[in-house]
Amino acid sequence: MQRRDFLRAFSAVTAAASWPAFALSPEGKAFDDAIAGRPWLKPFKGVTDQDLRCDTLALSGKWPAEFRGRFYRNGPALNERDGQRYHHWFAGDGMVQQFSFAGGTKPTVRHIGRLVRTPKLVAEQQAGKFLFNAYGTRIESDEPTQGPDTYNVANTNAIEHAGKVLAMWEGGSAFALSPDDLSTLGPVTWQEGLAQMPFSAHPKLDAKGNLWNFGSAGANLVVWHVDPTGKLVKAQIGESPYPGGMAHDAAMTERYIVLPLPPVKLNFGEDVAAGKAFVFEPKEPLRILVMKKDDITQRRVFELPSQMVFHVGNAHERADGSIALSFVSSPTPEFVMYAASMLLAGHPASFGGSSTQFAVLDMRSGNSRVEGMRDSVEFPRVHPMRNGLNTRYLLTAATWAASSDKQQWFHGLQLRDVETGRTQRYDYGLGTVVEEHIVVPKPGARGELDAWLLGTTFDTVKGVTRVNLLDARHIADGPVAQATLPYWLPYGFHGNFTAA
């Protein structure tokens, strides 16, 4: 969908004084009624408290013998309790999905899906109702709050590091889970005195296994460096140049952390239905905060035209001292402010309008330039061993359907060659909703395309979720192998693979 169409579609929505999705009813029954005839919306229904397990997924294609490991994904999953339904896609309690690939001559694929046993989930299970405010959703309650981990839903990303699975959110601690059975071990306090500190959902692993991350709250920033054994090397405390602004994902280079700060603020505890959950400041720029990894007080703030950014692709330092950054942005934050609420209420809304961007940030002059691509993508990923290095290929979920009313979500994959500008695509078809795909290096190989592409899709016809494996060199050929669950999973956000 073209950007113009996307904006036009939204202008009709935002013109209404009250939010139409909730004018019907926020409750679960209304969702079920709303999605009649639109099966692609079904995974927004979410799960119950029941964990999921399937020991033998139905396999097709040729699963490579050497493809062994664990694929984790995370996303908001439990959206309803006691008849009450959240008002935003990002609100639900996190469920980590683990797909285990046995490899060998008789490959098997096993799935476990478990809700993260956060203090919030446990308390609400015991109470039989929601007790705490959630993203875009106000819950009336007199329950006391210690800090963000009281209402942390651990629902955004999952990565195995130093023998533990980290289930991450944006506002509080990561939660550690066992890789064996996804049982919850508890919130991770990296060092005494640092409980309740935000550990954001997009840490970056360098080639040696160091984990770099940031967290932000109000005017405060923290930058984390965790070594390959899971020990904290350093937590640096700083200040945001845009206090209260959303900070979702950062890139890292050899020497720098590169953090986009779009001009939108979340008022946690306020409800989207009351129109107070977000503040968008369109006259403010997109700030890119670049901090030295070993001393975050050495920093530079670049100001780019106002736009919304969730995700970075990658960043690297160029020979002339500038930083090249790839990211995905949309002209406004309307997806997070409106569309993500419509979807959870069972009403169609587009993910479109976000496109690939390439910025060059001149560290000496403070000048920047940015070039936008004509595509409609999200969930950018690169080769996992090349974080912070020059990468030639950028993988995204993508849509290029001609008419927005035929396809509301991503239906394909796009692999962009950054050097030539050429893109290769694979279209799963209009009956399939495509989620994030990641790059998985082939064992012993180092080339960017000596890799598989791994990701989930929702088959809207059969109502099931599938795991797909593609060869990065032959993306247009589609999956070389697929594993199909006998059930569907809630739409998730992000994931990572650990080779076995």
Added chain:
Amino acid sequence: MKALIATSTAALALVSFATLAHAEAPGGCAKVEVQNLRTGQGPLMVAAYTDAASFRKTSASQLQLAVTAETMTVQVCGLTGNVVALTLYQDLNSNGKMDANPFGVPTEPWGASGKAAPMGPSWDSAQVPLGAETIVVKLSR
């Protein structure tokens, strides 16, 4: 997730809890039921304020009490006026201050009178009528 708990929560830690005198003080008293206490750990600290200007700056009355039960009822006296706002914490490590992380989020159990205030109490959220009715405060877990 921004502005979680105002950095001013650190002000709680600055309050001095030197005095144990409470029942003897002049003025009105508030009867307070404190829930979610952790027995066998450090003392309960209570500060009471009677107006917005002094809230979390200068307490009208303060208490330090050994924790002997999960729920305890205490009297806070020396209060004037018709309203009171209470801030409480359990000083688990008995270091005389409410510990907080570098962002100012408390890392020891805390609570306040009045309405739930996930981002930290304000005078408006914490003030309650000062009268015969017991004020119930649940500490965070």
